[in-house]
Every structure is written in C-alpha cells, then in structure tokens.
Amino acid sequence: xxxxxxxxxxxxxxxxxxxxxxxxxxxxxxxxxxxxxxxxxxxxxxxxxxxxxxxxxxxxxxxxxxxxxxxxxxxxxxxxxxxxxxxxxxxxxxxxxxxxxxxxxxxxxxxxxxxxxxxxxxxxxxxxxxxxxxxxxxxxxxxxxxxxxxxxxxxxxxxxxxxxxxxxxxxxxxxxxxxxxxxxxxxxxxxxxxxxxxxxxxxxxxxxxxxxxxxxxxxxxxxxxxxxxxxxxxxxxxxxxxxxxxxxxxxxxxxxxxxxxxxxxxxxxxxxxxxxxxxxxxxxxxxxxxxxxxxxxxxxxxxxxxxxxxxxxxxxxxxxxxxxxxxxxxxxxxxxxxxxxxxxxxxxxxxxxxxxxxxxxxxxxxxxxxxxxxxxxxxxxxxxxxxxxxxxxxxxxxxxxxxxxxxxxxxxxxxxxxxxxxxxxxxxxxxxxxxxxxxxxxxxxxxxxxxxxxxxxxxxxxxxxxxxxxxxxx
Amino acid sequence: xxxxxxxxxxxxxxxxxxxxxxxxxxxxxxxxxxxxxxxxxxxxxxxxxxxxxxxxxxxxxxxxxxxxxxxxxxxxxxxxxxxxxxxxxxxxxxxxxxxxxxxxxxxxxxxxxxxxxxxxxxxxxxxxxxxxxxxxxxxxxxxxxxxxxxxxxxxxxxxxxxxxxxxxxxxxxxxxxxxxxxxxxxxxxxxxxxxxxxxxxx
Numbered sequence: 239x240x241x242x243x244x245x246x247x248x249x250x251x252x253x254x255x256x257x258x259x260x261x262x263x264x265x266x267x268x269x270x271x272x273x274x275x276x277x278x279x280x281x282x283x284x285x286x287x288x289x290x291x292x293x294x295x296x297x298x299x300x301x302x303x304x305x306x307x308x309x310x311x312x313x314x315x316x317x318x319x320x321x322x323x324x325x326x327x328x329x330x331x332x333x334x335x336x337x338x339x340x341x342x343x344x345x346x347x348x349x350x351x352x353x354x355x356x357x358x359x360x361x362x363x364x365x366x367x368x369x370x371x372x373x374x375x376x377x378x379x380x381x382x383x384x385x386x387x388x389x390x391x392x393x394x395x396x397x398x399x400x401x402x403x404x405x406x407x408x409x410x411x412x413x414x415x416x417x418x419x420x421x422x423x424x425x426x427x428x429x430x431x432x433x434x435x436x437x438x439x440x441x442x443x444x445x446x447x448x449x450x451x452x453x454x455x456x457x458x459x460x461x462x463x464x465x466x467x468x469x470x471x472x473x474x475x476x477x478x479x480x481x482x483x484x485x486x487x488x489x490x491x492x493x494x495x496x497x498x499x500x501x502x503x504x505x506x507x508x509x510x511x512x513x514x515x516x517x518x519x520x521x522x523x524x525x526x527x528x529x530x531x532x533x534x535x536x537x538x539x540x541x542x543x544x545x546x547x548x549x550x551x552x553x554x555x556x557x558x559x560x561x562x563x564x565x566x567x568x569x570x571x572x573x574x575x576x577x578x579x580x581x582x583x584x585x586x587x588x589x590x591x592x593x594x595x596x597x598x599x600x601x602x603x604x605x606x607x608x609x610x611x612x613x614x615x616x617x618x619x620x621x622x623x624x625x626x627x628x629x630x631x632x633x634x635x636x637x638x639x640x641x642x643x644x645x646x647x648x649x650x651x652x653x654x655x656x657x658x659x660x661x662x663x664x665x666x667x668x669x670x671x672x673x674x675x676x677x678x679x680x681x682x683x684x685x686x687x688x689x690x691x692x693x694x695x696x697x698x699x700x701x702x703x704x705x706x707x708x709x710x711x712x
Numbered sequence: 713x714x715x716x717x718x719x720x721x722x723x724x725x726x727x728x729x730x731x732x733x734x735x736x737x738x739x740x741x742x743x744x745x746x747x748x749x750x751x752x753x754x755x756x757x758x759x760x761x762x763x764x765x766x767x768x769x770x771x772x773x774x775x776x777x778x779x780x781x782x783x784x785x786x787x788x789x790x791x792x793x794x795x796x797x798x799x800x801x802x803x804x805x806x807x808x809x810x811x812x813x814x815x816x817x818x819x820x821x822x823x824x825x826x827x828x829x830x831x832x833x834x835x836x837x838x839x840x841x842x843x844x845x846x847x848x849x850x851x852x853x854x855x856x857x858x859x860x861x862x863x864x865x866x867x868x869x870x871x872x873x874x875x876x877x878x879x880x881x882x883x884x885x886x887x888x889x890x891x892x893x894x895x896x897x898x899x900x901x902x903x904x905x906x907x908x909x910x911x912x913x914x
Contacts, residue, residue: 677735
C-alpha cells in the first residue's frame with residue numbers, strides 16, 4: 239500500500255532524475271520551456287561561451303512579447319536600440335540553436351503565457367519552467383509551472399533539468415458562489431490579501447473546491463498566474479473534463495489514439511490521493527466577496543471596493559506601519575478615503591493575468607453603451623494576436639473603439655512597461671495586471687489592480703467604482 | 713563563480729518588507745543582452761534623485777554604508793519578477809551576502825547561482841542585526857560560511873543554517889551546469905524511460 243500522494247508529489251516523482259541529498263534537492267526533468275527576448279540573451283551567450291548545445295530544442299517555444307510596441311500598426315523592427323538588439327539576438331539564438339520562434343509579425347505572437355496554452359504546447363502532468371515569474375499560469379492545465387532566472391534558463395537549455403528543492407504544499411479550498419460582477423481575479427486577490435505577499439513563499443499551492451470546479455479554464459489561469467504574488471513557486475489544479483475539452487482542438491496537442499491514451503493517464507493519475515497530507519490548509523469562502531482593488535504598492539494591500547483606505551496607525555508593528563505609510567505616500571492616498579472615489583487618469587486591460595478572450599468579453603459587457611470618461615486614457619492590449627483577431631470577429635474591438643478605448647496589438651505592454659507603453663509620474667491607472675509595485679508601470683506612476691470588468695467600469699466612470707452598480711446586458 | 717569563504721565588510725540596513733525586483737532593478741536597465749553596467753541600476757529610484765544626483769537620504773549613499781558588502785533586509789526580499797538582472801546588479805555593486813528572514817523563491821535561486829550568499833534568520837534576529845549595523849561604528853561584520861556564522865563588530869557570533877548542497881557550491885564556486893552534465897548518462901536514461909511512458913510529451 240502506497241502512501242497517499244499530493245498532485246505535487248506525483249509531478250515531482252514522475253520527473254525526478256535522481257535525488258541529490260536528504261534535504262529535498264532533486265535533479266528535476268523539465269518537459270517544456272517558453273522563452274522571451276529579455277530574460278534569455280545571457281543564457282544563450284553562456285551556452286556559446288562554453289560551447290554547449292541545447293539538449294532538446296523542441297521543448298522550448300520562443301515568443302517576442304516583453305519589449306515590442308503595441309501600436310495598432312505592427313512593424314518588425316523595435317523602435318529603441320535596446321529592444322532592437324534583444325529581438326535580433328533572440329532571432330539569431332533561435333536560428334543557431336534550432337528553437338521555434340514566434341516573432342512580432344507572427345499571427346501566433348502574444349504574451350508567452352497566453353500563447354503557450356492556446357497553442358496546446360502545455361499539457362496536464364508536465365513540468366514547465368520559464369524565465370518569467372508568471373509561469374505558474376500553467377497550473378490551470380494540471381501542469382506544474384514555475385519561474386526561473388537566466389542562469390537556470392541556461393542550465394535548462396543545456397541539460398533539460400534543474401537542480402530543484404522540493405517545496406512544502408498548501409491546499410487552498412475555495413467554496414461559495416461568486417456574486418454577479420465577481421470573477422476569479424477577485425478570488426486570488428482576496429487570497430493574497432488574506433495570506434500576504436509572502437504567505438505562500440516556499441510552497442506549491444493546490445487550489446480545489448466547488449468554486450474552482452465551476453470556473454472556466456481561462457478563469458483558473460488567472461488564479462494560478464497570480465499565485466506567485468503570494469510567493470508560490472507553483473500553483474495548480476487537478477485537471478478535469480473542462481481542461482481536456484479546452485485542449486482538445488489546440489494545434490499542438492497529440493491527436494487520435496495518443497490523445498485518448500494521454501487523457502486516460504491524466505484521469506487515472508492527476509489528482510491528490512484521498513488522505514494525502516498538505517503542510518498547510520487554507521479555506522476561502524467567496525460567497526460574500528465584493529470586487530477587490532489594491533490601494534497600496536504590494537498586491538496584498540487590497541480591499542473590497544466598498545471599503546476605505548486603512549489607517550497605518552492601527553498597525554502595532556513599527557516596520558509594518560512604516561511600510562503602510564510609505565505605500566500611502568507613494569500612492570498619494572489618505573487613510574479613511576473611500577476606495578470608490580479615487581479618480582484615475584488611465585485604464586489598462588492587458589497582461590498574462592487578464593487579457594484572454596473571456597476577459598475582453600467581461601470588459602465589453604460593461605463598456606457597451608457607455609463612453610470612456612473625459613480625461614482618461616483607456617487601452618486594451620489583447621493577450622495574443624489570436625485573441626485580438628477573435629475579439630475583432632466578435633465585434634468587441636469595434637465596441638471598444640467606439641467607446642473611446644485604444645485597441646492595440648499584443649504584448650506585455652504596460653503590465654511592466656518595458657516597451658513604450660509607460661505611465662508618467664503621478665499618473666493613476668486602473669489595471670487588470672498583477673503587480674502594483676512602485677514604478678512598475680512607470681517611475682512615479684500609481685497602479686490599482688482589479689478585474690477587467692472593474693477596469694472597464696473605472697474607465698467609463700473616471701474613478702474606481704463598484705461594477706455591481708452597473709446594469710449589464712447578459 | 714567566485715567562491716564564498718569568509719567575507720568582512722560593512723552591512724547596510726534596508727528593512728522594508730516586500731522589496732521587489734522592480735525596485736531593485738527598474739525596467740530601463742533590462743534592455744541589454746549582457747550583464748554589464750547593472751550596478752548603476754540597483755535601487756535606482758531610491759538611490760538617485762530625478763536630477764540624477766545621489767539621494768542623500770538613502771542608506772547606500774551614506775558613509776560608511778556606501779561601501780556595503782552586505783545588506784540586512786526585510787521579509788520577502790526580492791519578490792516579483794524573475795529578472796536576474798537584480799542579482800547581477802547587486803553583485804556588481806559589491807554585495808556578497810544578504811541577511812533576511814525570508815526571500816522570494818526565484819530571487820533565492822538567482823543569488824545562489826551567482827555566488828551571493830543568502831542567510832535566513834528569525835525576523836527578530838534580523839531586526840536586531842539591522843539595528844546594530846545602523847550605527848556607523850558597529851556597521852562592520854564578518855561572515856564565515858564554513859563555520860556558518862556571522863560575527864558582529866562586538867564579537868557576538870550568530871549561527872545560521874544552510875543546506876550542505878548550497879554551502880558546498882558556494883564554498884567551491886561550482887559551475888552548476890558542469891556539475892549536472894557529469895550526470896549526462898543518467899539524464900539520458902531517465903529521459904528514454906520517461907518518454908516511453910509518456911509518449912505524448914515527446
């Protein structure tokens with residue numbers, strides 16, 4: 239009789255080449271990697287300097303996403319010297335090492351974590367590592383995904399493995415039916431608020447419960463994506479029929495008998511055994527949840543939209559109090575202020591967290607029949623070129639344009655502002671992204687995180703607002 | 713990789729919580745294809761005023777901490793983006809070790825791969841060391857990795873834990889890829905078995 243194992247245990251056991259010590263270090267085999275132009279160059283240079291080859295080039299998919307402009311008309315060359323150099327070196331590396339590349343003009347280009355699932359590049363049961371922290375997204379497909387630095391990219395390219403230390407496990411059980419106007423973004427923001435920005439540091443999270451089962455696969459991706467903002471180095475959900483249906487028609491998934499064989503194996507194995515022990519358990523009832531927004535400079539500095547900015551003087555710990563005061567100073571907000579009265583200058587719908595087609599449909603329901611408020615610059619940057627085209631086919635693009643939104647090309651864009659989509663000091667942005675760090679969207683700029691529908695509601699109102707006060711057509 | 717044996721130098725206190733890698737290395741320094749010139753970017757918005765002049769309020773611009781070789785940091789240091797540029801920059805600035813109560817996972821691995829020692833202690837101990845090195849006269853300390861101890865200016869010794877695997881790699885300055893490639897045959901054998909059992913991965 240085997241000891242009951244968690245889904246995380248099963249992923250690790252299936253991918254362990256060998257154990258390296260008795261402290262949890264293993265040599266872990268990695269199935270897939272997604273590479274981008276900004277965290278990979280030094281890894282390829284390292285291979286070149288050492289005269290090393292890429293172990294399995296077909297395991298890596300390269301996508302230009304971080305530095306490219308998102309202006310409506312696409313051009314192959316980057317407007318700035320740094321971005322141009324990164325993109326041309328990326329192309330050279332992919333060519334020389336035999337790695338498939340989606341360049342900026344490719345119809346399949348987009349944000350790596352949107353592109354990989356829509357291509358069917360990631361399958362349940364896989365272990366995926368990539369040079370981007372939001373690689374946790376793939377947990378929604380029943381894969382273990384985690385971010386790595388450039389040295390680890392080089393190690394992975396050269397050996398198809400990583401020296402990996404086993405994490406502790408945290409099970410988050412989500413119950414309760416989400417109210418109208420609420421989405422999975424609100425669930426993950428509430429979790430981060432509750433356990434803190436390092437509440438899951440050192441852990442892999444497994445999300446479970448009826449609320450998770452009821453979500454679409456895309457909505458689940460938002461949760462796994464942002465789990466890293468609680469420190470999780472891996473966040474996943476046992477795959478179900480929705481996942482298999484989502485993947486079935488994707489271009490790169492196995493076909494025919496091989497697909498049937500794969501699905502059967504996943505059904506038989508990819509779940510935590512009854513009785514499996516987790517190191518930590520958290521229960522989250524979201525039945526009474528209100529739409530969440532951040533007010534500070536860390537993703538855990540969040541509150542329901544119907545509440546007020548908290549008072550740092552209520553915090554007994556001196557260092558924590560200073561952190562709160564610093565955050566409010568940076569955000570130019572005062573304790574006691576109503577969250578739904580904070581005016582905005584910008585609205586941004588984009589990023590690997592919330593720019594898939596369902597996110598754009600959510601935003602469109604709010605925007606229909608309304609106009610972007612005077613003095614607000616509102617932008618929509620679809621998660622991928624395919625999402626953009628689908629939204630155009632569905633009439634969403636025209637709806638956004640008619641309402642006064644900019645309808646842009648795909649990329650990471652103003653989520654981290656590595657390209658030319660940068661806010662100015664003092665700008666205040668309602669954003670469907672994942673990080674409200676100081677300077678994240680531009681030096682001195684202020685970010686409020688929220689769901690795409692909440693961003694759309696703020697864009698047409700000119701201030702943060704409770705989307706539940708809007709009458710929406712179904 | 714430069715081995716880490718015993719290091720002595722100034723420790724700078726920077727105890728804010730959740731210092732993210734965007735703050736450690738802002739976006740405008742991420743546009744290179746090499747590792748050069750990143751020392752200038754470290755804590756850029758904190759270290760420099762809009763004019764480009766050093767901000768005298770920031771600890772790394774003050775004597776004696778402008779020569780810091782160690783940082784004493786708040787919880788969850790290095791959270792957020794995976795950008796290894798943050799660690800390359802710290803290293804170029806001369807930082808050899810960080811003392812804190814918790815570090816974000818990717819940042820932790822990035823430091824290890826670059827020979828930057830991360831020492832994890834209880835939050836109260838970190839605060840205590842942070843306070844101690846906040847006085848110029850007691851800002852200097854030594855870190856002995858072999859003995860796994862920090863020696864403060866008054867001779868107090870503070871022991872720390874570290875996985876032996878990490879410790880050996882740091883002491884010897886090991887090349888991680890070279891070490892793993894010694895297991896090439898083992899990886900190949902595993903891969904053949906694994907792909908046979910999971911043919912849809914191939």
